[in-house]
Amino acid sequence: MLLHFVPDIRIISILLIFVGMVIGWSQNSAITITGKVIDSISGDPIPFATITIKSTLNSQVITGGVTAESGEFSVSTEASEIFIEISFMGYRTRTMNNLHISQGTNDFGVIQLHPQLESLEAVVVEGEVSTVEFKLDRRVFNVGKDISSTGMGALDVLNNVPSVTVDIEGQVSLRGNRGVQILINGKPSVLADDSGNALGTITADMIESIEVITNPSAKYEAGGTSGIINIILKKEEKRGFNGSISVNGGIPDNHSLGVSLNNRSEKFNLFSQIGVGYRSLPTERESLNRNLESQTAVITDGKEFRNETFVNITLGADYYLNPRNIITLSGNFAFEKEDSPSDYKIDSQDEDSKLTSSYRRIGETSADNPKYQFDLQYKKQIGDNEDHVLLGSATGNFFGKKQESTFTNLLLAGELTDTDQRTETDFYQSDYTFKLDYTNPINDNYTLESGGMYEINDVGNDYIVYNREDGSWIIDEDLTNDFRYNQKVLGLYATGSYEGEHWGIKLGMRVEITNLNTLLVNTRETNDQNYTNLFPTVHSSYKLSDDLSIQLGFSRRIFRPRLWDLNPFFSIQNTYNIRRGNPFLQPEFSDSYELTGIADLDKLSLNASLYYLHTTDVVESVSRFEGNVNITTPQNIGTRDQYGLELNGKYVAANWLTITGDLNYGYFFRNGSFEDQDFDFNGNRWSVNSTLKFGLPAAIDLEITGNYQSKYKTVQGEISGFAFLDAGLRKKLWQGKAIINLGVRDLFASRIEENNIRQADFYQYNQSLRGRFLTLGFSYSFGKGEAMTYSGGRR
CATH class of the missing domain: 2.60.40.10 (Immunoglobulins)
Structure with missing residues (x-):
C-alpha cells in the first residue's frame, strides 16, 4: 500500500523544505x-x-x-x-x-x-449583520438572527440556508442534489458524519455562520459532487473574562442547560463549554407495499422515537507566543445515552384486500455513544502582512456505539408472519486529518497558496442478529457479520490569484490519491479501490460598477461512497421496509459551471446564478421487491445533467422591516440503466423560501419564514411537495445582557414527506411526519458583551 504514496511523499517533502525556507526569511x-x-x-x-x-x-x-x-x-x-x-x-x-x-x-x-450613547432599546434593523454575504468562491450565511431555530439542531438551521434542503430523514441536499461534503470549521468531523444523524447533535446557538460553496477552490478537498457546506462554530474571543449561561425547554422534549466561559488576555484565550440535556425526536411513519403480480399488500403504520440524554465538555486555548505565532489546542468529550422505542402495526392483505394477518412489532433500543475530539493548530504570520501565513493542523475524532435492540411481535389477528428478534452492535469510527496550508500575498494584486492534506478513516461495525426459536435466541448467520472500512486520502494543491481594481481571477489544481478497502469478515468479501484524480478549479470576478459585479466559477468534484452507503447491514425495525448499503458502490464525479451576477443597491441586494452540473456514475437509491418486502440499496446509475437558476434577494423595506427570499429552479436529464431496466427520464425540481424580520417596540424582534419544496421525479417514482412555516420571537433585556427566545418549527405540522415508487411488478408508498416543535430559551451573559445564547447542546 505504501508504494502508492511514495511519489507524493516526495512532493510533500519538497513543499516542507520550501515552506521552511520562507519561514526563515524575516526582517527587523x-x-x-x-x-x-x-x-x-x-x-x-x-x-x-x-x-x-x-x-x-x-x-x-x-x-x-x-x-x-x-x-x-x-x-x-x-x-x-x-x-x-x-x-x-x-x-x-x-x-x-x-x-x-x-x-x-x-x-x-x-x-x-468616546462611549456609544445610543439607546439599546431603539429598533435598529439596518445594523444587523447581513443574512448572506457573497465572496469570490462562497456564500456566507450568518445565523445570529435566525430566531425560529433557537434551541434546534444544525439540520434545522441548514433548512433555512439558501440552496440547502434537508429531508425528514436528515439527508442534506444542495440545489436539489445529494453528495454534499459537510465540514466543521473547515475540517471533516464525526459530528458531520451520516451515522446516526450525528449532525443533529450541534445546536443552532453553537453556530456562528454556514458557508455554502458550490464551486470550491482547489484549496478544499474534492469530496462532494454538489459542493461543500462548512459549519463555523462559535469560539468567543472577547477581551477579558466573560461567559453566559443558557436554559432551553421545548415540546416535544428538548431541554438543555449550558455554560460558556471565556478569558482573553494578551497571551492566552481560554474557552470552555459545558452542557447537559435531554431531547426527543418523534417520527410518525406510514407505508404500503403492494405486489402487483399477486395483488397482495402489507400496510405499516406507527411511530418511533430517538430519545437522548447527553453531556459534553469542551476545553480549548489559544496561546499567543508573540503577535505572529499562535498555537491552538482544543478537545471535546461527549457522552450520549440513547433510548429509541418504536411501535408499528403491520397488516397483511390478500388479493381481495381481506386481512390475513395483523400484529404489533414493538422495538426497544438502547445505546451508549462516547465521542472524543481533539484539534491542534499552529499559525505563523510571516512578516508584517497578517495574510502571509503558514497554518498546520492535526485533528482526531473518535465515535463509539454499543447498541442493543429487541423486537417483540404481538399477534392481533390471523397468523403471525414475523419472528421476535434481537440485535447487538459494536461500532467504532476513528478519523485523523493532517493539513498544511501556506498563503503568500506577494503584493496587493497577486496571491499564491499551496498545501497538502492526509486523511485516514478507520471504521468497524460488528453486527449480530438473533432469532427467537423455541424460547431460545439463535444467531441468524445470514444477517450477522463484521464490516471493516478503511480509507486513506492524500491531497496536494496549488492556487494562484490576481485581484485588480475591477477584475480578478483565481486558478487552482488539486491532485488526490484515494485508497479504499472494505471487508466483510465472516464471508471474506472485499472491495479494494485505488484511484488518482486531478481536480482543476477556476474562479473569476469582474466589477462593472460599485453596485454591480459578476462572478464565474468552475470546479471538478468527487463523491466517495461513505460508510453507510457501503455497509450491507440494515435495521430490522420494520422487516417489510429495509435499507442496506452496497459494498461495491463506486464514486461519482461532477463538473460544475456557474455564472453569478450581484447587485448591491441602497436598500436592495440581489444575486442571480445560472449553473450547469454534469455528474457521472450517479448514486441513486433503488428499490426492489422480494415477496412483499421492499429492499432499498444505493446503485451507480448513468449520468445526470442539470441546468438551473437561483435567485437570492434582501430588501430593507423600513428601519423595522427586512425581507429576504431565495428561489432555486433546476431542470435535469437522467440517462442510465440498471439490470436491464431503462432509467432515462427528464424532470424539474424547485424550492422557494422567504423570511420577514420585524423590529418591534420594546426591543422585540419577530421573524416569520415560509418554505415550499416542489415535487420531483426519481429513478423509480416521485417525491411529493410540501410547504411549512416557521416563526420566532426574541426580546433583549438589561441592555442585551439577557435574551428570551421563543421559536416554532413547522407551525402547522404540514411538513409531510411522501415517496411513491411505481414499477411494473410492485407499488410502494412511504409517508413521514416529524410534526411541530416549540422551544423557549433564556440566556444571560456576564462580563463584557451581549448574551451569547449558547444552548448547552451537544458538540
Missing part, C-alpha cells in the same frame, strides 16, 4: 508606535482595546495588537505610510490619519475613546 521592524487608551468620560484606562495599523495606500491591515490592563500599547512595523484605528465594544472607533511617522519610537500619548 524599524518603527514602534506606543500610547495609552482611556475612557473620555471617566478617564479610566481601557484594557484589551484593539489597535489596528493599516496602509494609507490601500487600507490593507499591516499589523496590530491590544492594550494591556493599564490601557497602554506598543506595536511595531516596518511601514511608514500608515494610519491607526482603535476600537473596543461599546465605544466609537477612533481613526488617526495624517500621522508623522519617524524611525524608532513614536509615542502618541493619551488617546481618548
Whole structure:
C-alpha cells in the first residue's frame, strides 16, 4: 500500500523544505508606535482595546495588537505610510490619519475613546449583520438572527440556508442534489458524519455562520459532487473574562442547560463549554407495499422515537507566543445515552384486500455513544502582512456505539408472519486529518497558496442478529457479520490569484490519491479501490460598477461512497421496509459551471446564478421487491445533467422591516440503466423560501419564514411537495445582557414527506411526519458583551 504514496511523499517533502525556507526569511521592524487608551468620560484606562495599523495606500491591515490592563500599547512595523484605528465594544472607533511617522519610537500619548450613547432599546434593523454575504468562491450565511431555530439542531438551521434542503430523514441536499461534503470549521468531523444523524447533535446557538460553496477552490478537498457546506462554530474571543449561561425547554422534549466561559488576555484565550440535556425526536411513519403480480399488500403504520440524554465538555486555548505565532489546542468529550422505542402495526392483505394477518412489532433500543475530539493548530504570520501565513493542523475524532435492540411481535389477528428478534452492535469510527496550508500575498494584486492534506478513516461495525426459536435466541448467520472500512486520502494543491481594481481571477489544481478497502469478515468479501484524480478549479470576478459585479466559477468534484452507503447491514425495525448499503458502490464525479451576477443597491441586494452540473456514475437509491418486502440499496446509475437558476434577494423595506427570499429552479436529464431496466427520464425540481424580520417596540424582534419544496421525479417514482412555516420571537433585556427566545418549527405540522415508487411488478408508498416543535430559551451573559445564547447542546 505504501508504494502508492511514495511519489507524493516526495512532493510533500519538497513543499516542507520550501515552506521552511520562507519561514526563515524575516526582517527587523524599524518603527514602534506606543500610547495609552482611556475612557473620555471617566478617564479610566481601557484594557484589551484593539489597535489596528493599516496602509494609507490601500487600507490593507499591516499589523496590530491590544492594550494591556493599564490601557497602554506598543506595536511595531516596518511601514511608514500608515494610519491607526482603535476600537473596543461599546465605544466609537477612533481613526488617526495624517500621522508623522519617524524611525524608532513614536509615542502618541493619551488617546481618548468616546462611549456609544445610543439607546439599546431603539429598533435598529439596518445594523444587523447581513443574512448572506457573497465572496469570490462562497456564500456566507450568518445565523445570529435566525430566531425560529433557537434551541434546534444544525439540520434545522441548514433548512433555512439558501440552496440547502434537508429531508425528514436528515439527508442534506444542495440545489436539489445529494453528495454534499459537510465540514466543521473547515475540517471533516464525526459530528458531520451520516451515522446516526450525528449532525443533529450541534445546536443552532453553537453556530456562528454556514458557508455554502458550490464551486470550491482547489484549496478544499474534492469530496462532494454538489459542493461543500462548512459549519463555523462559535469560539468567543472577547477581551477579558466573560461567559453566559443558557436554559432551553421545548415540546416535544428538548431541554438543555449550558455554560460558556471565556478569558482573553494578551497571551492566552481560554474557552470552555459545558452542557447537559435531554431531547426527543418523534417520527410518525406510514407505508404500503403492494405486489402487483399477486395483488397482495402489507400496510405499516406507527411511530418511533430517538430519545437522548447527553453531556459534553469542551476545553480549548489559544496561546499567543508573540503577535505572529499562535498555537491552538482544543478537545471535546461527549457522552450520549440513547433510548429509541418504536411501535408499528403491520397488516397483511390478500388479493381481495381481506386481512390475513395483523400484529404489533414493538422495538426497544438502547445505546451508549462516547465521542472524543481533539484539534491542534499552529499559525505563523510571516512578516508584517497578517495574510502571509503558514497554518498546520492535526485533528482526531473518535465515535463509539454499543447498541442493543429487541423486537417483540404481538399477534392481533390471523397468523403471525414475523419472528421476535434481537440485535447487538459494536461500532467504532476513528478519523485523523493532517493539513498544511501556506498563503503568500506577494503584493496587493497577486496571491499564491499551496498545501497538502492526509486523511485516514478507520471504521468497524460488528453486527449480530438473533432469532427467537423455541424460547431460545439463535444467531441468524445470514444477517450477522463484521464490516471493516478503511480509507486513506492524500491531497496536494496549488492556487494562484490576481485581484485588480475591477477584475480578478483565481486558478487552482488539486491532485488526490484515494485508497479504499472494505471487508466483510465472516464471508471474506472485499472491495479494494485505488484511484488518482486531478481536480482543476477556476474562479473569476469582474466589477462593472460599485453596485454591480459578476462572478464565474468552475470546479471538478468527487463523491466517495461513505460508510453507510457501503455497509450491507440494515435495521430490522420494520422487516417489510429495509435499507442496506452496497459494498461495491463506486464514486461519482461532477463538473460544475456557474455564472453569478450581484447587485448591491441602497436598500436592495440581489444575486442571480445560472449553473450547469454534469455528474457521472450517479448514486441513486433503488428499490426492489422480494415477496412483499421492499429492499432499498444505493446503485451507480448513468449520468445526470442539470441546468438551473437561483435567485437570492434582501430588501430593507423600513428601519423595522427586512425581507429576504431565495428561489432555486433546476431542470435535469437522467440517462442510465440498471439490470436491464431503462432509467432515462427528464424532470424539474424547485424550492422557494422567504423570511420577514420585524423590529418591534420594546426591543422585540419577530421573524416569520415560509418554505415550499416542489415535487420531483426519481429513478423509480416521485417525491411529493410540501410547504411549512416557521416563526420566532426574541426580546433583549438589561441592555442585551439577557435574551428570551421563543421559536416554532413547522407551525402547522404540514411538513409531510411522501415517496411513491411505481414499477411494473410492485407499488410502494412511504409517508413521514416529524410534526411541530416549540422551544423557549433564556440566556444571560456576564462580563463584557451581549448574551451569547449558547444552548448547552451537544458538540
